[in-house]
Each structure stands twice: as C-alpha cells, then as structure tokens.
Amino acid sequence: MTPSVKPANSVLVLPEKYYLDHFNEFITYTEVHCASLLSSPHIEFIQRFKQLQHNTQCMFVRAVNRKGSFIACSKMLSYEEIENCQQQLDALLEIRALRHVEKSDVSLLLGTLNKAQLVELLCAQNVLFKKSAPKAELLRLAKALTPSAVVQHEVCDDIKVKTFVNEWQYLLFLFFGNLKSALDKFSMRDLGVLKTRSKSKQQGPRFDDIEQAQSAFYFAQLQQQLATISEQELLVLAQNQAVQQSPVGIIANEYAAHFWYEIGCALFALDNDSAKTQALAFWRLSSHHKAQERLIRETYKLDKAQAKSTLEAILESPKDDELSLFAFDFYQRKFNQAKLSVRTQRLREHSTKLYIDEVYKDRVELGVKRYYETLSLPDEKCAMGEKNAVYQSEYTSERKEQPLKNSQELQNGQQSVEHTRVSHTQVYRTENRLFRALFGLTFWHELFNEAQRATGSEFDRTPRLIKENSLYQELEEQVEARLALFTQHHPHATTSHAMGYITQVASRHYGQPNGIFRWHSKMLEIIGVFLQHVDGQCVASHLRAMAKNYQGLKDGYPDLMVIEHQQLRFEEVKAPGDQLRANQLVSIEALQNAGFNVGVCQVEWRYNPQQPYVVVDVETTGGCKPGHRITEIGAVKVINGRVVDSWSSLINPERRVPHFITRLTGISNDMVEDAPLFCEVIDDLERFMQDCIFVAHNVNFDYGFFKLEYARLERSFSMPKLCTVREMRKYYPGSKSYSLGNLTKEYGLSLDNHHRALCDAQAAAELLIMVNEKKRHA
Known part of the structure; x- marks a missing residue:
C-alpha cells in the first residue's frame, strides 16, 4: 500500500515511519511479481524480516538503507520513532542480520574509515606518519597493519557488518533493473519530486526465469566493481574464468558486452604485455561495437590478414550499423587506399557551407536557424530588401542541388527581392526530439498496453520492448497495422489521419514518463508541420526501421528541419572542426533510405551582413x-x-x-x-x-x-x-x-x-x- 502524504503548511511531509511502508510495498511487489526469480537465500531474507517485531523491523530497514556493507551503530541510536534503538540492534545481531567485524573484512573496511579513524588506528599501533599526511597515505599505512590488530582496535567495536548485502542488492536489481537505485525513489515519488507510471497489469518481472535474472545480476555487479577496483585486483579478476562465462538472456548479454569492453580497456591501459593480450581476449567476447572496433584496430597492427578477414566477415553479415560503418570505412582506407574516411567524404561532397556571425559560436544551430529565417523575411523587415550582390554571391549557401534563382540579376549587381519574398522559410530545432516523439506516440499502445510485461515496475520509464530492442520482432502485426495510419488512403497519403491519432494519444497520456521522449509544449506543432510536408510512405518506412532497430536509430538525427518553398529537408549542423559521428551518419543514411532529403551544413564564422x-x-x-x-x-x-x-x-x-x-x-x-x-x-x-x-x-x-x-x-x-x-x-x-x-x-x-x-x-x-x-x- 502506498503511504499517505500529509500536507502541512502547503509542504508535503512523509509519515513518521514512511521507510517501513516503502519497504513493505517493495517486498509485496517482489513476492507477487518475482517469486519465480527468488532462490532460498532471498526467500529466507524476506521471511526473516517478516518474523521481526515492529520496532526491530524499523531498525532493520534503517540498516538496509545505509549504503555499503558496514554501519556505525552509534549513528543508529538517534531514531526517535524507534523504541530502544540499542535493543533493536542487539536483536539484529542475535539473528545474524548484523555481525561483528572479522579479519576477512579488514581490507574493505579500511577504505570506509574517515581520516580521524585512520589516525586513531595508526597511533594505537605506534606507526609514524606526518600530521599533514593526506588520507591516501594514511590508508596505505593502515593496509600494512595486521588484520587482527585492526579488528581488536576499539574503532571496530562500533562497526557492524551487514550479512544480507548480496541478497538485498539482488532484490533491488529485480525491482529497478539496475544497481544504482534505492528505496529513496519511493520517498521522491510520494513527495511529488519523481513522477512514476501508474501501476497496471502490464507490469511484471524483467526476466523469464531465475537463470536469466542471476546472469544479468552477476555481470551488472562485475561492471559496477570495475569503477573502484585497484590494478592488482583488476589483474586477479581478469584471471577468473567465471567472468568469461556465457551470459543468459538479452539483458545479461548487454551487461556482459559492456563489462568485457570496459575490462578490456582497463587492461589495455596497463603497461603490461600480458594484460594487453588479455584485453584482446575480452574484446573478442564482447558484442559491443566499440570493443570490436578496438579489437580490429589492434589486430591490424599485429596481423593485417586477420584484420582483413574479420572486416570482410562483418561486411558480409552486418549486425550493427555503427560497426558496419566503421568496418567499411576502415577497410576502404587500409585495403583500398581510400584517402578520406566515409564521414570526411560526406562532409566534403554532400554539404552546404554557411557563413554565420561568430556571436553564435556557442549556439551554432540557432545561428543557422536564424540565417535561414532572415533570408525569408519580407523586404520591410530586412533592410527594405537591400541584399547586395556581394552578400548574395559570397554568403548564401552553396547548395549544389538547389542553386539560387535570379543568378543573372546577382551578376548584374541587382537586388534579388523576388527570391526573398517567396521563400517564407520555416526552421525548427528537431535533433532527436522529432523522431523519438513521433515513434513513441505512434506505438504508445503497443509499447505500454499491448506488450507482455511492458514495464517492470511503476518506476520504469522505458518499456521492455525498447530495452530489448524487440518491438517489431514481438509485435510485427500490430506495428504494421499502426503504420497503415500513414499510408492507408493512397500511395502518397496526406498523413492527416495519423496526426489525428497522434494528437489523441498525446492528449490522453501527456506528461507520463516514457523513457523515449520528453514532453514539450511545441511537440505536436512540430510533428504537425512535419506531417504536412512529407510523404506518408517515407514516414512509415522510417518508423518501421526504428521499430526493427530502435537502439540503433534512437539518436544521431539532424539538428534542423527546414521548410523552404513548401519543400522539407533536414540539416545536420557542424561548427568548424566538428566531425560527423558514426551514429549521426547511420541515422542520416536511414532517413535518406526512407526517402527524406537530408544534408549537412558546415558553418564558418564570418560577418553576415543580413544578420539583424x-x-x-x-x-x-x-x-x-x-x-x-x-x-x-x-x-x-x-x-x-x-x-x-x-x-x-x-x-x-x-x-x-x-x-x-x-x-x-x-x-x-x-x-x-x-x-x-x-x-x-x-x-x-x-x-x-x-x-x-x-x-x-x-x-x-x-x-x-x-x-x-x-x-x-x-x-x-x-x-x-x-x-x-x-x-x-x-x-x-x-x-x-x-x-x-x-x-x-x-x-x-x-x-x-x-x-x-x-x-x-x-x-x-x-x-x-x-x-x-x-x-x-x-
């Protein structure tokens, strides 16, 4: 049951024992939705909690919510709402929910001590050190002490060790789907700080079985461990054969791919040939495109024939668009003697050059937007039509596919007033927002209402089919029926029917968190303008591509949508020195394949006389x-x-x-x-x-x-x-x-x-x- 929130002087306040209410709500969800994913230790953890007296339960939850494996008991005695705090701590020690510090804990414990505690510990052992020594030096000296000397010191008398950390982290992982979230999200929800999705029948477990859940949890823990690991611990971890086990399930595969890529990078950074060899082995295991890129680059240095064979295999059976783009680019430059990369060639051969005032250096997209809008202003708003020949010939875009009209007038030094009057250029900042919003609103029902286990819990913003990249695979028939909104009237549909549907969805679900796009006031206006100027077949084609591979096409979209002479085009804006990123080139090519006009705009900083x-x-x-x-x-x-x-x-x-x-x-x-x-x-x-x-x-x-x-x-x-x-x-x-x-x-x-x-x-x-x-x- 969700705890009530009471208004007091217009300020929301939580009930006195809100944390216990939240814990019970969490446990209830786990038992209802995740029972098949629990092993004996997790079931015992829940049952042990339920058997506790009320006040002991409160102390247990307080301990649970403390970060890390260690708690200072002196800090647990100040909870006024808990009767006899010391007695409750003793009860937790008695049932072994907490235990005393042991020798095996010392290595981890020392890293949690503050500077004053380290000083006290070293002084007791008569260790010499400078008073001005930094904490890192004190910690190094403390690690040289014997574990028994540390355990026997009074510093450890106040510290107790949680015995349930792994079980607790697993339950949190099942609920939130990651190792970063905690129960404070419940408080943020009740205080109105965090907006959550309403509970529905479509919420359910993230995993099909316990094997998938435990595999994902294992690799998530490994990835988290890399953030704080020492060089020696890294080398020991790399030797552990268990970290190379095959992951089970989509989510575990994703965690494993990231872990293998990151541990490979960490190993390769060491000045150690053996570690570098291990790094290559981990990259071979990883399906992450960055791991494969690093592997190919390093393999090329050692064995060009092997690198060529690997590249050809990728190009013959492409699985990842960004990796395929890299493979094609690398192959062309290394084995076909191409002088330019695909991205550089794209910038040089298929781009427009614009000269924008340097005041827009930090807002280059805005500068280009205003440049186009200025060109289309009526004469009385643009210096009474005074666009001189120097400006028109030097500062207008050098767009090869759309040469400027009235070129003869420009050569004669005459004004090009007519061209300016009929432009009425509309420019919108779109980037990823347009296609993410269009995708999310079009398939809202399929993602959140039609799919089984659409989300794990009310805190999930992103639907499961997006995380697993499986919308089209699981709901192909429903997706195609939805795409018919854009094409059902005739081959070149007006898309008005689709806009009506999208408006209804937006009105019904406005403001709901969804993990795909952010709601904003002009969203429907921009979508409406877009749909008025495009072929419905093009829209359906690209949305189908997104449904098949959302993770590959969720970003990298052009910065601007430009409508000039009633013709729509997209433009990616690049300031001096900027390069096209791989994901941008992938999305641009996907849009072009769907039939959209997409270009790249290269900006140079120069005075623009038509800038007001x-x-x-x-x-x-x-x-x-x-x-x-x-x-x-x-x-x-x-x-x-x-x-x-x-x-x-x-x-x-x-x-x-x-x-x-x-x-x-x-x-x-x-x-x-x-x-x-x-x-x-x-x-x-x-x-x-x-x-x-x-x-x-x-x-x-x-x-x-x-x-x-x-x-x-x-x-x-x-x-x-x-x-x-x-x-x-x-x-x-x-x-x-x-x-x-x-x-x-x-x-x-x-x-x-x-x-x-x-x-x-x-x-x-x-x-x-x-x-x-x-x-x-x-």
Whole structure:
C-alpha cells in the first residue's frame, strides 16, 4: 500500500515511519511479481524480516538503507520513532542480520574509515606518519597493519557488518533493473519530486526465469566493481574464468558486452604485455561495437590478414550499423587506399557551407536557424530588401542541388527581392526530439498496453520492448497495422489521419514518463508541420526501421528541419572542426533510405551582413541589482551596415528616481509617472527585437536589466549578445578610454543627448557599424 502524504503548511511531509511502508510495498511487489526469480537465500531474507517485531523491523530497514556493507551503530541510536534503538540492534545481531567485524573484512573496511579513524588506528599501533599526511597515505599505512590488530582496535567495536548485502542488492536489481537505485525513489515519488507510471497489469518481472535474472545480476555487479577496483585486483579478476562465462538472456548479454569492453580497456591501459593480450581476449567476447572496433584496430597492427578477414566477415553479415560503418570505412582506407574516411567524404561532397556571425559560436544551430529565417523575411523587415550582390554571391549557401534563382540579376549587381519574398522559410530545432516523439506516440499502445510485461515496475520509464530492442520482432502485426495510419488512403497519403491519432494519444497520456521522449509544449506543432510536408510512405518506412532497430536509430538525427518553398529537408549542423559521428551518419543514411532529403551544413564564422542586430541602451534608477528598475529604453535595429528602424519609450520604474540619476540623465519622477510599465511594452519590444543579436555598450549591464524585468513577469529572456566595448577593443585598439563618450569624440560620432537611451543606442549602433565594416573586409 502506498503511504499517505500529509500536507502541512502547503509542504508535503512523509509519515513518521514512511521507510517501513516503502519497504513493505517493495517486498509485496517482489513476492507477487518475482517469486519465480527468488532462490532460498532471498526467500529466507524476506521471511526473516517478516518474523521481526515492529520496532526491530524499523531498525532493520534503517540498516538496509545505509549504503555499503558496514554501519556505525552509534549513528543508529538517534531514531526517535524507534523504541530502544540499542535493543533493536542487539536483536539484529542475535539473528545474524548484523555481525561483528572479522579479519576477512579488514581490507574493505579500511577504505570506509574517515581520516580521524585512520589516525586513531595508526597511533594505537605506534606507526609514524606526518600530521599533514593526506588520507591516501594514511590508508596505505593502515593496509600494512595486521588484520587482527585492526579488528581488536576499539574503532571496530562500533562497526557492524551487514550479512544480507548480496541478497538485498539482488532484490533491488529485480525491482529497478539496475544497481544504482534505492528505496529513496519511493520517498521522491510520494513527495511529488519523481513522477512514476501508474501501476497496471502490464507490469511484471524483467526476466523469464531465475537463470536469466542471476546472469544479468552477476555481470551488472562485475561492471559496477570495475569503477573502484585497484590494478592488482583488476589483474586477479581478469584471471577468473567465471567472468568469461556465457551470459543468459538479452539483458545479461548487454551487461556482459559492456563489462568485457570496459575490462578490456582497463587492461589495455596497463603497461603490461600480458594484460594487453588479455584485453584482446575480452574484446573478442564482447558484442559491443566499440570493443570490436578496438579489437580490429589492434589486430591490424599485429596481423593485417586477420584484420582483413574479420572486416570482410562483418561486411558480409552486418549486425550493427555503427560497426558496419566503421568496418567499411576502415577497410576502404587500409585495403583500398581510400584517402578520406566515409564521414570526411560526406562532409566534403554532400554539404552546404554557411557563413554565420561568430556571436553564435556557442549556439551554432540557432545561428543557422536564424540565417535561414532572415533570408525569408519580407523586404520591410530586412533592410527594405537591400541584399547586395556581394552578400548574395559570397554568403548564401552553396547548395549544389538547389542553386539560387535570379543568378543573372546577382551578376548584374541587382537586388534579388523576388527570391526573398517567396521563400517564407520555416526552421525548427528537431535533433532527436522529432523522431523519438513521433515513434513513441505512434506505438504508445503497443509499447505500454499491448506488450507482455511492458514495464517492470511503476518506476520504469522505458518499456521492455525498447530495452530489448524487440518491438517489431514481438509485435510485427500490430506495428504494421499502426503504420497503415500513414499510408492507408493512397500511395502518397496526406498523413492527416495519423496526426489525428497522434494528437489523441498525446492528449490522453501527456506528461507520463516514457523513457523515449520528453514532453514539450511545441511537440505536436512540430510533428504537425512535419506531417504536412512529407510523404506518408517515407514516414512509415522510417518508423518501421526504428521499430526493427530502435537502439540503433534512437539518436544521431539532424539538428534542423527546414521548410523552404513548401519543400522539407533536414540539416545536420557542424561548427568548424566538428566531425560527423558514426551514429549521426547511420541515422542520416536511414532517413535518406526512407526517402527524406537530408544534408549537412558546415558553418564558418564570418560577418553576415543580413544578420539583424538590435542595439539597446537602458537608463535605470541605479546599478544592476534586483532593487533597481528601468526608466527608459532605446533600441536601434541595424542590418547590412544601416540603421533601419528604432524604438524607444520611457518606462515607469514603480519606484522613486534618485536625484543623482535625474541630474545625470534628465529623467525625473514627473516624466515617468504616466509612462507605461515594462509589462505593457514587453510584447511590442519583443517583436521589435525578434531574430536579432542583442548589442549594447557594456552589454551585460543592459542585458542583465532585461533578464531581471523578464524574471519579475515569470518569463525567460535569452538572446545572443555582443558588446561594443569588447568589439571596439578588438578591432580598434589603442584608445585611452572605451567609454561611449570618449569613443564618440575620438571617431567624430554624434552624441548630442548623452545618457538618454535612444541617443546612446544610436551612438553604440554607429560603433557596431564601424566594427562590422572591419569584419566585412577581414
């Protein structure tokens, strides 16, 4: 039974013995759903707990929830809700749920002691050490002590050893499917911090039988052990033949593949030829594509013929797309003398080059998105259609399959206004979100309601068929029936019927955790636009490929979806120095095979004259602190080296304007008394600044005030920003002062009404134009 959560002063609080309720809920689930997966020690563990008195049960669960194999009894005596804590601990010792420290425990125990305990232990044995010695040195000295000396020391009197750690970890593994989760997730659920799936008949055991469960648990433990293992322990573990046993079941195979790959990497990193040989043996066992890649590379160094034979075998019977891509690439370069890798060749031969302002260095996808959107703006929003010949010939995309129209006009230096007007380009950031959401919503019923044992427990976000990559294998008929939504009307279906179904699923299940995609407000809008511009057969083809191999096609999707002249294409965006990753190339090729238009966009940082800038200046009641407010805003829009528009307004700061501010700016309380509030101009101002780079002299001051004002309205503010102080220092070095007043004097610029927002913004705009002129000729 789920424990109740009581509201207290609008704060959720848990019942006094919530941990016991959670433990009982956990045990009940285990007995109902996992009875066939329990061996005698696990059954005895549960029965031993049930036979305890109530208060002893509470102490038992408290001990269970303590991390590690050791507990300090002194820390277990402060639970006010448990009657006579010491008596309950004694009861746990009596039934051997806890025991005293033994010599065999010392090696592990020493690693759990704090510095003060290690010092106490060493002093008792008259070991010499520096007071300033780090804990690692103290631990090294302590490990040299005899186990009997450690056990007999009073430090160990307070420490007891759990006897049920392995049984407990196994039960947790059955419930959560991993070794990282614990019962604190129940508390997070009850407090509303963690959202879980509702309990249903489709929840059940993760494994078909106990052999599969124990095999998966064994390899999961081995993988976890690698994180903290010493070099000597690693070598001992590698010699253990049991770690090479064949895994049983899909989940165990996955854990084993990762373990063998990781232990191989750890061994190969040692300066030891024997260890490197062992590493190759572990990689041969692993089905992980990275293990196979490492194995082939190292085999090639030792035996080229063997490497060639292995590559040919992979290419003849491909099982993993990323491994097949690597095998083809490696084979071409090593045995067919290909000079370029598949990825490099793709970038060079099938890509578009765009020149984007360097202000987007940390947000390259946004820069490309705004580049395309700027090209399609109506004339009055884009410098009255002034796209000069230099810009059109040098800065537009060099897309071979879609050459720019009106090339003759461009050669003659004329404007290409018509091309701009009809574009109306729409650009969406999609990456993995589009196809994951489309896949999850399309097959929601099959994944969560149709499949047997759809999820293990309410805490499972990812359905079993996704984890096991077996959706199409188990539910082929149902999958094909669902794909018919995209194709049933005629060969080139409009997909409107599919969109209706997807909308219904989203409405019914919105917000439910699913482990496939994240819900967001524009998800259905993006899916709707996508389905309006594509062939239903293409959609069905790719969703079928995902159903057959979701793990191979769950990521690596292009960054942008671009709709230009009513034609849809995808673009993967690469900043200078970026390479196509293997998973990206796999997904791109899968989309192309399904019939989608996909390209790669290579970005170079260069001044783009068609990038709109909004140069802003704010006057305020004081410094950029939460207590101060804006009194005036001036904004100037610059495109292609010209001021094309301006916006300004006094703002009621809803507080007094200090006298020294009035003396500095000329803005008085009387002037702002009837001025609009920031909340009354925000929408108009936001439209004015749309798609622009935010520019100001000492930009963080003005930008900071905007963020504060937006935050007061519970809205977020985020724009790429540029500082004219920094830019002037870079492109016009040597000035004694880079204040706005000094720069305008030095370069003969107008500043008739300094410290009024629009005047200062206009002056800063002139500085920006000077900087961009330098960039244009750089």
